[in-house]
Amino acid sequence: MRTDDLIATLSGELEPVKTGTVTRTLLGATALGLAGSVLVMLLMLGPRHDLAAALSGFGMWLKLAYTFAIAGFGFWLVERAGRPGAPFTLGLRLLMLPVLVIALVAAAQLLAPGADMPDLVMGRSARVCPFLVVMVSLPLLIASFWALRRLAPTRLTLAGALAGLFAGSAGAFVYAFHCPETAAPFVALWYSAGILLTAGIGALLGPRLLRW
Amino acid sequence: MIAQEAEYRAWMLAALAGDAAAYRMLLAALTRHLRSYFARRLEAGAAEDAVQETLIAIHARRATYDTALPFTAWVFGIARYKLIDEFRRVKRRAAVPLEEAAELFGHDDTEEAIARRDVNLLLAKLPAAKRQLVRDIKLDGVSVADAAARTGMSESAVKVTVHRAIKSLGEDLERGGDADR
Numbered sequence: 001m002r003t004d005d006l007i008a009t010l011s012g013e014l015e016p017v018k019t020g021t022v023t024r025t026l027l028g029a030t031a032l033g034l035a036g037s038v039l040v041m042l043l044m045l046g047p048r049h050d051l052a053a054a055l056s057g058f059g060m061w062l063k064l065a066y067t068f069a070i071a072g073f074g075f076w077l078v079e080r081a082g083r084p085g086a087p088f089t090l091g092l093r094l095l096m097l098p099v100l101v102i103a104l105v106a107a108a109q110l111l112a113p114g115a116d117m118p119d120l121v122m123g124r125s126a127r128v129c130p131f132l133v134v135m136v137s138l139p140l141l142i143a144s145f146w147a148l149r150r151l152a153p154t155r156l157t158l159a160g161a162l163a164g165l166f167a168g169s170a171g172a173f174v175y176a177f178h179c180p181e182t183a184a185p186f187v188a189l190w191y192s193a194g195i196l197l198t199a200g201i202g203a204l205l206g207p208r209l210l211r212w
Numbered sequence: 213m214i215a216q217e218a219e220y221r222a223w224m225l226a227a228l229a230g231d232a233a234a235y236r237m238l239l240a241a242l243t244r245h246l247r248s249y250f251a252r253r254l255e256a257g258a259a260e261d262a263v264q265e266t267l268i269a270i271h272a273r274r275a276t277y278d279t280a281l282p283f284t285a286w287v288f289g290i291a292r293y294k295l296i297d298e299f300r301r302v303k304r305r306a307a308v309p310l311e312e313a314a315e316l317f318g319h320d321d322t323e324e325a326i327a328r329r330d331v332n333l334l335l336a337k338l339p340a341a342k343r344q345l346v347r348d349i350k351l352d353g354v355s356v357a358d359a360a361a362r363t364g365m366s367e368s369a370v371k372v373t374v375h376r377a378i379k380s381l382g383e384d385l386e387r388g389g390d391a392d393r
Binding site: 001007008011012014016022082086212 | 227228229230231232233235236239240243260263264267268269271273274275276277278281282285286287288289290292293297313
């Protein structure tokens with residue numbers, strides 16, 4: 001086809017674009033992925049038995065706040081990654097904020113008098129925690145990739161990693177309703193490990209699955 | 213800031229609202245930049261394919277343009293992605309140099325057309341036989357040996373003829389420059 005004809009065809013079939021299309025695509029995918037993650041958590045792990053009581057504890061809220069903050073910035077970063085030429089260094093810098101906060105809280109708990117350091121760091125589920133976070137995150141990872149394929153990512157490894165970061169942190173948020181750990185050092189280490197693992201999987205899959 | 217940013221962005225905003233005439237002007241203008249961009253980086257056949265691929269991508273993914281951001285950066289991001297994709301397709305592990313959007317919008321194919329016309333005007337001043345020799349050797353990359361065989365001249369005679377022809381064209385250009393002053 002001649003390029004002039006192509007231009008004529010494309011402009012002939014032009015339809016108006018609704019504003020917020022990108023955000024709607026991402027929100028739709030997030031809702032589906034989140035539903036999938038909650039199902040995985042409920043059916044394969046189950047919520048912690050003392051959930052009602054835990055919701056009044058500091059540890060639970062710390063976990064939820066940490067993972068929610070990373071997921072929030074992660075959502076924004078995925079949106080940036082889906083748009084050619086959009087800068088995202090600011091988003092990457094803002095990610096440092098929740099990490100800094102949880103590192104400070106973790107340090108305070110570790111340095112408090114009489115602190116049981118091994119218990120604060122390892123808890124009872126350190127060995128499985130990162131892998132369970134990945135498992136709960138998988139539906140969100142699939143949904144994020146599905147959404148990104150509808151957008152226009154141009155740096156595929158980075159876009160995959162950011163999709164993994166978002167899926168991992170949102171998945172960790174869901175996982176927090178199962179996980180009985182409440183110590184900040186545990187969350188700072190093992191939740192972060194699960195999130196990074198999911199981001200790594202996303203980075204590996206990005207160049208393969210996100211091409212358009 | 214890219215010189216064409218305001219104009220192209222206005223066309224894009226109109227196109228997103230459904231204005232087909234603005235969209236057609238925009239695509240035609242972008243095609244001129246894209247042709248020059250890909251022609252300098254890909255072989256002839258692949259270059260025009262890449263232009264069309266990029267136009268289709270711009271069309272299919274137009275919802276991903278964030279109207280708060282520079283439009284030229286968005287187009288450049290897509291063009292560069294299609295270039296890398298083409299390299300990947302032909303398994304050429306070429307390093308794609310770091311570039312900015314000015315690389316795309318600093319050129320369009322009219323520059324090359326003007327340069328080609330200038331060269332043709334200049335060559336027209338030479339006698340036909342010399343013109344053919346200069347065109348063969350300096351523009352089309354014919355070897356001196358081949359040109360010598362074709363014309364029946366010796367290789368050194370071909371070299372001398374081309375050298376003198378270029379020199380006379382150079383002098384001609386300088387005289388033209390004097391006349392302008």
